[in-house]
Amino acid sequence: MRLSYPTNIKIIKVPCTGRVDILFILKAFENGADGVCLIGCLEGECHFLTGNIRAKKRVEYIKSLLEETGIGAERVAMYNISAADGRRFAEIAREMTEKIKALGPNPAKKQVE
Amino acid sequence: MIVANRKPFEEIMEMLKPYKKILLLGCNECVTVCSVGGAKEVAVLASEIRLSRLKNIIPVEIKEHTLERQCDPEYALSISSFVNDYEIIISMACGCGVQTIAETYREKYVVPAVNTTFMGSSEEHGVWREKCQGCGNCILDKTLGICPVTRCAKSILNGPCGGSQGGSCEINKDTPCAWQLIIDRLKQMNMMEKYLEIQPVKDWSTSRDGGPRTRIREDLRI
Amino acid sequence: MTTESNLEKVLKSGSFAVTSECGPPRGADTEAIRKKGAFLKGYVDGVNVTDNQTSVVRMSSFSASLVLKEMGFDPVMQMVCRDRNRIAIQSDILGAAALGIHNLLCLSGDHQSFGDHPSAKNVFDIDSIQLIQTVKRMRDDGKFLSGEQIKGRPDIFIGCVENPFADPFDIRALRLAKKAAAGAQFVQTQCVFNVEKFSKWMEMVRDLGIHEKMYILAGITPFKSVGMARYMKTSVPGMDVPEGLIKRLNDTPKDEVADEGIKICLEIIEQVRTIKGIAGIHIMAIEWEHKVPEIIEAAGLYPRPS
Numbered sequence: 001m002r003l004s005y006p007t008n009i010k011i012i013k014v015p016c017t018g019r020v021d022i023l024f025i026l027k028a029f030e031n032g033a034d035g036v037c038l039i040g041c042l043e044g045e046c047h048f049l050t051g052n053i054r055a056k057k058r059v060e061y062i063k064s065l066l067e068e069t070g071i072g073a074e075r076v077a078m079y080n081i082s083a084a085d086g087r088r089f090a091e092i093a094r095e096m097t098e099k100i101k102a103l104g105p106n107p108a109k110k111q112v113e
Numbered sequence: 114m115i116v117a118n119r120k121p122f123e124e125i126m127e128m129l130k131p132y133k134k135i136l137l138l139g140c141n142e143c144v145t146v147c148s149v150g151g152a153k154e155v156a157v158l159a160s161e162i163r164l165s166r167l168k169n170i171i172p173v174e175i176k177e178h179t180l181e182r183q184c185d186p187e188y189a190l191s192i193s194s195f196v197n198d199y200e201i202i203i204s205m206a207c208g209c210g211v212q213t214i215a216e217t218y219r220e221k222y223v224v225p226a227v228n229t230t231f232m233g234s235s236e237e238h239g240v241w242r243e244k245c246q247g248c249g250n251c252i253l254d255k256t257l258g259i260c261p262v263t264r265c266a267k268s269i270l271n272g273p274c275g276g277s278q279g280g281s282c283e284i285n286k287d288t289p290c291a292w293q294l295i296i297d298r299l300k301q302m303n304m305m306e307k308y309l310e311i312q313p314v315k316d317w318s319t320s321r322d323g324g325p326r327t328r329i330r331e332d333l334r335i
Numbered sequence: 336m337t338t339e340s341n342l343e344k345v346l347k348s349g350s351f352a353v354t355s356e357c358g359p360p361r362g363a364d365t366e367a368i369r370k371k372g373a374f375l376k377g378y379v380d381g382v383n384v385t386d387n388q389t390s391v392v393r394m395s396s397f398s399a400s401l402v403l404k405e406m407g408f409d410p411v412m413q414m415v416c417r418d419r420n421r422i423a424i425q426s427d428i429l430g431a432a433a434l435g436i437h438n439l440l441c442l443s444g445d446h447q448s449f450g451d452h453p454s455a456k457n458v459f460d461i462d463s464i465q466l467i468q469t470v471k472r473m474r475d476d477g478k479f480l481s482g483e484q485i486k487g488r489p490d491i492f493i494g495c496v497e498n499p500f501a502d503p504f505d506i507r508a509l510r511l512a513k514k515a516a517a518g519a520q521f522v523q524t525q526c527v528f529n530v531e532k533f534s535k536w537m538e539m540v541r542d543l544g545i546h547e548k549m550y551i552l553a554g555i556t557p558f559k560s561v562g563m564a565r566y567m568k569t570s571v572p573g574m575d576v577p578e579g580l581i582k583r584l585n586d587t588p589k590d591e592v593a594d595e596g597i598k599i600c601l602e603i604i605e606q607v608r609t610i611k612g613i614a615g616i617h618i619m620a621i622e623w624e625h626k627v628p629e630i631i632e633a634a635g636l637y638p639r640p641s
Contacts, residue, residue, distance in 0.1 A: 023153075026160035030167070065157070068122035069165045108167035266446050267417070267457070271464040271513060273506075274443045275498030275525060276572040283572035284446045296503050308506065311513055314421065314465045314480055 003086050005093035016040075017078070018051025025062050029071055032109045035100035038078040039092065045082075052080060071108060075100065114143035114234070115207040116241045117150060117227040119158070126165060128224045129201065133172055135162070136199035137226075138192070138214065139179035140206035147241055150205030150227050152179040158205065158226060183210025189217040196221065249319030249326065255307065257298040262315075264291035270312035340437035340492035341409035342381035345615075346521065346550045350640045351608065352615025354411060354523065354552060355627050356383035359399035361392065368399050372406050374625045379408070380639055381438055383523070383617070386413040390450025397427060400436050411494060412436050415444025420460040421469070421480050428470060432489030440494040440523065441466040464517045467495055471518030493518055498525035499536035500575035508539035515548040522549055523617040526556040526567075529575040530606045537610050546612030553607040556619045557626060558596035561585050597630060604634045 010033075014020055017040035025036050038059060040052035056078055063073035077096060081088045129135060137159050145151025159175045166173040176199060180188045183206035196202070201222050204211040207229040215223040231243035246263040252270075253260060262268045266284045273292030276283025280293045299305050317323065337343060345352045355375050360367035375382055382403055386396040393399075400410035412431050419427065428439065443463040447455045461469065470493050472478055477488045495514045499507050511522060527533045533553070540546055558564045561584045568576035580599060587595040607613050616636075620627050631637050 023156055023160065026157060026164070030160055030163055065122075065161055069161045070168050071164055108164045266448075267443050267462070268459045269443055269462040271462050271510075273501065273503070273510075274463075275496065275501045276445070277502050278573055279502060284448050290502070293503055296506055308509060309513065311464055311468070311517055314461050314469070317460065 003090040005090040006097040008097065009093055016046065016048050016051035017055035018048055020055055020058065022058055022062050025076060029106055029108060032106060034106045035075045035096060037096045039089065040078065040080050042080050042082055071106065072103065074103065075106065114146050115229060116147045116231050116233045117144055117207055117229045119149055119227050120225065122161060125226055129162065129203065132201040133174060134199045135173060135175045136196065136202045137175050137177050138183065138202055138204045140183040140210050141179055141181050144206055144227065155179055155205055184213050186213060186217060189213050250316060255312065256295045257302060257304065259291055259294045259298060261291045261295065270315060338437050338490045338492045342411065342438055343492040345380040345640055348640065351636065352380050352552060353631055353636050353639065354381045354383060354615065355379045355618040355620065356385060357399065357403060357624065358385045358388055359394035359396060363394065365402045368402050369406065371624045372403050372408060375627055378628045378631045378637060378639060381409045381411045383411040383413055383440060386415045387418065390445050390447040392451060397431055400431065401434060404435055409438065410436055411438040411440050413440045413442060414466065415442045416459050416461055416463060416466055417444035417447060417457050420458050424466065424469065425473065425479055428473060428489050428491065432491055437490055438492045438494060439470055440496065441470065442496055463495065464513055467493055467514055467517040467519045492520055494521045494523065495519040497522050498573045499533055500525055500529065501573040507536055508543055508545065511540060512543045512545050515545050520549050521552060523552045524554045525573060526554045526619060527603055527607060528580055529577050530603060532575060533607065534610055537612055541612050550614035551612055552615040552617045553613055554619060555600060555604055555616050556621065557600035557623060557630060558584060559623055560592055597626065600630060601633055
């Protein structure tokens with residue numbers, strides 16, 4: 001199953017979405033990312049029981065931070081899929097890329113380069 | 114612990130507006146425990162400020178630093194070597210910390226990043242509730258560990274008022290009626306006879322109403 | 336010791352007492368209070384004057400009491416602990432007594448978050464039970480809270496309120512006992528709609544012998560509309576409106592709802608009158624003062640003892 005997904009996505013592996021700190025996401029934007037997408041296990045199927053639920057709450061919180069800084073809440077998203085569902089992963093990657101492309105570049109990036 | 118809330122980001126940015134070199138100062142005590150002004154929150158706010166400045170193309174340099182305790186002059190002095198490298202100090206500590214820093218560095222403009230709200234305790238992860246008002250004359254022995262001065266919206270010493278309903282205070286369904294809690298506890302402890310005692314008019318001179326308070330222990334003074 | 340209060344006289348004589356209330360206007364014009372007063376003239380033994388009720392700024396209860404006094408009423412000045420510290424409270428008590436106000440109703444007061452100035456700082460220096468104690472001490476011992484002597488004791492009949500429908504229910508009679516012990520001589524209850532619960536409360540009150548220590552006036556409020564009944568049920572803290580009453584109003588043709596409301600009110604009066612220990616009623620006809628004479632006449636409580 002060779003599925004293609006957009007090449008401008010940088011994948012960062014974490015043991016669980018519960019490991020994703022608010023700062024990781026903020027730093028990603030500081031470093032010029034245009035969008036951040038968290039992909040966790042299906043709800044109820046977390047290896048660490050509630051890691052993905054906590055990540056979901058953190059995503060909600062970070063959306064409020066991005067909104068107040070003027071970066072925009074819609075640049076962050078979280079999806080829950082099964083680890084076996086490569087097709088859905090590729091789909092989400094395309095969806096997210098399209099969405100961020102439509103939003104344009106991260107407004108904090110003007111001076112990064 | 115002392116509990117605080119972070120000020121709205123817009124208000125913070127307004128205070129920092131004319132400044133490029135900012136010292137962002139956290140505190141390792143209460144505000145760390147209530148997740149509003151510790152090293153973590155310092156890092157988050159610093160990142161937010163940078164993002165906002167990047168977006169608006171206004172340069173900024175932020176030094177992130179967290180003191181062991183901001184309300185103690187000894188710790189406040191520990192930043193003296195670099196404090197002058199910055200134009201403004203924004204403190205994430207409670208009002209006590211902000212004032213200690215301002216008194217220590219009189220030539221510096223020190224501004225608060227949080228609104229100090231109350232003395233309280235953690236009820237569960239992420240929930241803090243006000244528990245003490247520091248009235249200077251504790252009556253928790255009479256009310257079995259529940260403070261009506263703080264936890265009753267009207268500070269009624271002979272409660273509950275007529276607005277207590279279903280265990281909640283009349284001001285808000287999410288606020289437990291302190292007197293309902295006291296009565297429950299009195300019953301549980303078989304101490305209902307205490308309820309019949311009329312609590313006399315309180316002497317508020319030991320509280321803030323008597324003016325700002327000072328505590329001195331002569332034996333500890335150097 | 337008897338004060339110059341007419342209400343006290345009526346209660347002491349053993350007559351079934353009737354009081355009502357006048358909410359002061361939201362302005363400096365006394366016309367509104369005179370107009371409301373005119374409806375009640377001759378129909379009540381005392382008239383309550385509310386004190387910034389629901390924390391909405393109105394003409395002071397003291398001033399409005401004076402206007403009603405001028406009209407020949409025996410005002411029951413309400414005083415809440417929300418807006419005054421002990422200095423202002425004692426000062427206002429002296430002022431009221433000096434100008435011939437002989438009834439004071441002691442309340443803690445609604446929290447200011449309900450009113451038109453939610454950003455206000457509240458006081459609550461003393462609570463309602465301590466306010467009762469304060470008045471009693473000033474009148475009987477001739478002393479201020481500080482212990483200093485008063486020259487010219489305030490001659491005041493002391494009242495309080497109690498809400499039999501608030502929680503926890505089982506201490507509501509005990510709390511009234513505390514108020515009696517503090518010095519309250521009469522109580523006006525929260526509006527009674529649930530007579531069954533009210534009777535249960537009165538049973539507890541009698542078991543504690545409170546009805547022999549103070550006069551108990553049952554609060555009565557006529558429903559003007561279904562909306563009002565619903566609002567009181569859902570939005571007024573500590574109010575108990577049985578679903579049956581709302582249904583009864585709901586099943587009434589629209590143009591007859593007001594009459595049905597009065598009918599319910601008269602039935603409640605009839606029922607509470609038979610409860611042992613009830614010394615009178617307190618009618619709170621919210622923005623419906625002109626209906627009070629009709630209610631009192633229909634209840635067979637007119638004329639009033641002179």
